[in-house]
Amino acid sequence: MNLRDSLKLYFVMGSQNCERSPVDVLEEALSGGVTMFQFREKGNRCLEGKPMMELALELQHVCQKYRVPFIINDDVELALKMGADGVHIGQEDESIGAVRKKLGDKILGISAHNVREAQLALESGADYLGVGPMFQTTTKNDCRPVQGPKVIESMRKMGIRLPVVGIGGIHSGNVHKVMEAGSDGVAVISAISKHPERTHTLFQGVQDSLLKSF
Numbered sequence: 001m002n003l004r005d006s007l008k009l010y011f012v013m014g015s016q017n018c019e020r021s022p023v024d025v026l027e028e029a030l031s032g033g034v035t036m037f038q039f040r041e042k043g044n045r046c047l048e049g050k051p052m053m054e055l056a057l058e059l060q061h062v063c064q065k066y067r068v069p070f071i072i073n074d075d076v077e078l079a080l081k082m083g084a085d086g087v088h089i090g091q092e093d094e095s096i097g098a099v100r101k102k103l104g105d106k107i108l109g110i111s112a113h114n115v116r117e118a119q120l121a122l123e124s125g126a127d128y129l130g131v132g133p134m135f136q137t138t139t140k141n142d143c144r145p146v147q148g149p150k151v152i153e154s155m156r157k158m159g160i161r162l163p164v165v166g167i168g169g170i171h172s173g174n175v176h177k178v179m180e181a182g183s184d185g186v187a188v189i190s191a192i193s194k195h196p197e198r199t200h201t202l203f204q205g206v207q208d209s210l211l212k213s214f
Contacts, residue, residue, distance in 0.1 A: 007128060012187055134166045
């Protein structure tokens with residue numbers, strides 16, 4: 001599976017996002033169509049140290065079972081130690097160039113909120129962009145102002161052809177707006193972590209939007 005295909009339905013989750021076992025949630029999500037997973041253990045009630053590492057390894061094992069890329073949020077050293085498939089970093093994290101050198105040919109995703117950040121990420125060696133927030137969300141406390149799908153349209157109009165995934169407040173009712181703006185997929189947290197049984201509906205929404213674009 002190429003990277004654009006892997007980004008169709010990108011699930012981001014840590015134990016703090018789940019109301020039951022994160023391993024069970026991920027298993028159900030993957031069986032429902034999730035194509036990439038990012039382990040993001042941040043915020044209130046998050047695990048640290050050995051419990052965090054044990055959970056990360058369990059989740060990685062589930063991803064390997066389904067042959068889905070396992071990405072670590074922010075922590076390059078953890079990703080290298082675990083042999084993760086890649087890392088996703090934000091604008092406030094270590095420089096993109098420095099992370100690229102450490103990762104070698106592993107997947108590097110960058111959060112971008114405007115055309116300038118997207119262009120810099122492209123020039124610095126990013127493999128894909130996480131763009132948002134698309135809509136209002138309460139999952140992340142440190143969210144930037146809502147950009148809306150129009151920011152993805154702006155990036156495409158400026159010639160940025162990197163794979164893009166929209167994130168922030170996305171659910172089955174608005175997924176088509178993100179895809180129609182030029183995104184390759186959508187990244188979600190609570191839409192799946194709280195309701196993994198609805199994963200297939202989200203995946204179908206992405207697939208339907210892709211078919212309409214041809």
